[in-house]
Amino acid sequence: MTDTTAPSLASLAVPECHIRETGLLPEHVTAFRRQGVLAVRGLLSPAELESVQEAAAGLIDDAWRTRSMHDTIWTLEPHEPDAAPVRIEYVMDKSPVMARLAGHPLLLRAMETLVGPNFIPTWDSMVFKTTAGAPRLAWHRDGQMYSDAVAVTGGGRVIDVGIYLDHAPEDNCVWAIPQSNYWEDEQVTETADRLNATEWDATGAVPAVMRPGDALLHNILTLHGAPAVVGKQRRVVYYEYRPGEVERQLGPHVPEYVGLKQQVLRACLEQRAASGEHRDEEPFEYRPVEQYRLWDESPAISGLRFPHEEYWRW
Amino acid sequence: MTDTTAPSLASLAVPECHIRETGLLPEHVTAFRRQGVLAVRGLLSPAELESVQEAAAGLIDDAWRTRSMHDTIWTLEPHEPDAAPVRIEYVMDKSPVMARLAGHPLLLRAMETLVGPNFIPTWDSMVFKTTAGAPRLAWHRDGQMYSDAVAVTGGGRVIDVGIYLDHAPEDNCVWAIPQSNYWEDEQVTETADRLNATEWDATGAVPAVMRPGDALLHNILTLHGAPAVVGKQRRVVYYEYRPGEVERQLGPHVPEYVGLKQQVLRACLEQRAASGEHRDEEPFEYRPVEQYRLWDESPAISGLRFPHEEYWRW
Ligand code: NI
Numbered sequence: 001m002t003d004t005t006a007p008s009l010a011s012l013a014v015p016e017c018h019i020r021e022t023g024l025l026p027e028h029v030t031a032f033r034r035q036g037v038l039a040v041r042g043l044l045s046p047a048e049l050e051s052v053q054e055a056a057a058g059l060i061d062d063a064w065r066t067r068s069m070h071d072t073i074w075t076l077e078p079h080e081p082d083a084a085p086v087r088i089e090y091v092m093d094k095s096p097v098m099a100r101l102a103g104h105p106l107l108l109r110a111m112e113t114l115v116g117p118n119f120i121p122t123w124d125s126m127v128f129k130t131t132a133g134a135p136r137l138a139w140h141r142d143g144q145m146y147s148d149a150v151a152v153t154g155g156g157r158v159i160d161v162g163i164y165l166d167h168a169p170e171d172n173c174v175w176a177i178p179q180s181n182y183w184e185d186e187q188v189t190e191t192a193d194r195l196n197a198t199e200w201d202a203t204g205a206v207p208a209v210m211r212p213g214d215a216l217l218h219n220i221l222t223l224h225g226a227p228a229v230v231g232k233q234r235r236v237v238y239y240e241y242r243p244g245e246v247e248r249q250l251g252p253h254v255p256e257y258v259g260l261k262q263q264v265l266r267a268c269l270e271q272r273a274a275s276g277e278h279r280d281e282e283p284f285e286y287r288p289v290e291q292y293r294l295w296d297e298s299p300a301i302s303g304l305r306f307p308h309e310e311y312w313r314w
Numbered sequence: 315m316t317d318t319t320a321p322s323l324a325s326l327a328v329p330e331c332h333i334r335e336t337g338l339l340p341e342h343v344t345a346f347r348r349q350g351v352l353a354v355r356g357l358l359s360p361a362e363l364e365s366v367q368e369a370a371a372g373l374i375d376d377a378w379r380t381r382s383m384h385d386t387i388w389t390l391e392p393h394e395p396d397a398a399p400v401r402i403e404y405v406m407d408k409s410p411v412m413a414r415l416a417g418h419p420l421l422l423r424a425m426e427t428l429v430g431p432n433f434i435p436t437w438d439s440m441v442f443k444t445t446a447g448a449p450r451l452a453w454h455r456d457g458q459m460y461s462d463a464v465a466v467t468g469g470g471r472v473i474d475v476g477i478y479l480d481h482a483p484e485d486n487c488v489w490a491i492p493q494s495n496y497w498e499d500e501q502v503t504e505t506a507d508r509l510n511a512t513e514w515d516a517t518g519a520v521p522a523v524m525r526p527g528d529a530l531l532h533n534i535l536t537l538h539g540a541p542a543v544v545g546k547q548r549r550v551v552y553y554e555y556r557p558g559e560v561e562r563q564l565g566p567h568v569p570e571y572v573g574l575k576q577q578v579l580r581a582c583l584e585q586r587a588a589s590g591e592h593r594d595e596e597p598f599e600y601r602p603v604e605q606y607r608l609w610d611e612s613p614a615i616s617g618l619r620f621p622h623e624e625y626w627r628w
């Protein structure tokens with residue numbers, strides 16, 4: 001047997017796909033599955049980026065103005081003087097621009113290739129750091145909800161897509177540990193505990209430096225974290241996708257959730273197609289298999305907000 | 315909501331990839347995941363086809379000559395006058411040509427893209443119909459070994475590759491039911507029972523017409539069968555692939571099997587590289603993630619034959 005040298009540090013950097021130049025190629029698919037992260041450069045056109053930035057600013061302004069806790073997470077109780085909003089849930093329902101963004105053809109084609117033809121949208125939110133600053137994001141995996149999680153989704157079929165509206169330079173970006181999507185639970189726990197024991201330790205991790213309009217894909221099993229930051233704005237829209245067949249057999253939501261969220265996806269596609277702004281693009285065509293064309297079997301929807309806690313299986 | 319019409323029959327034909335012209339594209343990945351089958355046209359060069367045909371003929375001649383049951387399945391007890399051999403196991407170990415075939419770069423690149431970077435070879439065999447004829451192959455799924463099988467591999471991460479050495483025309487080919495890889499157990503059982511109740515019923519199925527040198531990929535969950543045939547020779551080399559992380563967490567073999575079969579794969583790659591016949595091709599580079607580079611952790615191998623029954627987990 002020839003000796004095979006260990007991968008160099010360089011090979012562990014976040015792999016990149018310049019999606020408007022090449023599309024998502026087989027080598028991007030494998031790089032994402034291998035490393036657990038993929039930077040999709042230039043996903044949004046300048047015009048769409050501007051429109052999403054404006055919508056995001058509107059949602060954040062609403063939070064400050066209303067000081068509501070409805071679908072909004074604050075650093076402290078909203079009435080406290082230093083409180084700041086940091087996360088807003090169900091953004092597709094709150095902003096037609098966010099709904100149209102969820103119909104983005106390049107994004108959805110990438111999800112079809114990576115997640116499979118029956119993919120459905122699950123979580124949608126916006127996470128932001130205001131100039132008030134933000135504490136570190138401790139090292140974590142996003143979801144550990146399946147037993148034998150590495151077998152089910154180590155290869156990257158449950159994907160969190162972060163669409164960046166602002167620069168995320170090295171001192172204000174997410175860091176990820178490549179290939180940790182394949183780690184067993186004990187290694188994840190041991191590593192997270194060790195790294196989280198000091199204020200910021202990124203041993204073994206690589207920075208996901210992002211520009212406005214880029215998207216960072218991460219496998220929900222990839223260990224990631226972010227350093228504390230002061231005085232910088234950074235807004236990220238997060239859309240998560242899962243295979244319909246995994247959701248239906250294993251959850252975490254009830255089986256009916258699949259047909260409901262397929263209706264959400266189809267509504268987003270319709271709203272995008274109906275808007276004059278995206279006239280020149282080839283729309284994404286959603287084509288799950290017969291068995292998973294469930295939108296007509298579930299009650300018609302009247303909005304795009306499906307609170308997770310109303311649909312948990314357990 | 316706009317109405318979406320049901321897929322036409324045409325859209326349910328076996329999708330095709332002319333691999334030497336286009337490589338395996340994202341649309342082939344999605345077509346395979348959706349339909350559960352994919353015809354890879356012209357995988358073997360004429361020279362390699364000829365060499366594999368010769369090796370296959372040699373293995374079949376050996377079976378007839380020795381009338382041995384070692385790794386060989388016969389239609390009747392081998393000493394009976396009408397007995398014919400129909401299947402030989404562990405062909406990589408029995409023929410250097412079959413071992414080199416298992417190192418085929420286009421095949422392995424396709425497996426890396428479809429199964430993931432940690433793919434391992436599992437089963438290897440040759441199935442053949444001699445001019446003595448063959449009974450029908452009843453409708454079946456190849457493997458039902460995982461609970462929640464559709465969630466684990468409905469999308470096609472466990473793949474059976476049939477490399478055709480002879481023509482398989484419509485009256486002597488495998489038929490498959492597209493998208494049955496996503497069916498629940500009850501629908502599979504009900505359909506197989508119904509179709510198997512008469513001698514040959516292919517309702518809902520499509521023929522996988524193959525030419526020598528083509529490969530048929532099928533998801534192990536896809537329902538398939540074949541009509542009885544008389545007087546035609548048809549030889550198919552079957553190589554199966556699984557994700558290392560699925561094998562290691564869920565079986566069916568013991569965890570140590572992963573490192574052993576990775577050694578088999580690496581040996582096949584070395585043998586192919588060492589042979590003068592494939593001098594002009596770019597070899598496949600096997601690059602699983604750190605966690606799944608297990609070849610050095612398992613005992614060195616002295617052959618390519620790892621009998622399944624010695625490695626079952628249960
Ligand atoms: Ni996270």
Ligand code: NI
Nearest residue numbers: 454455456538
């Ligand atoms: Ni079979």
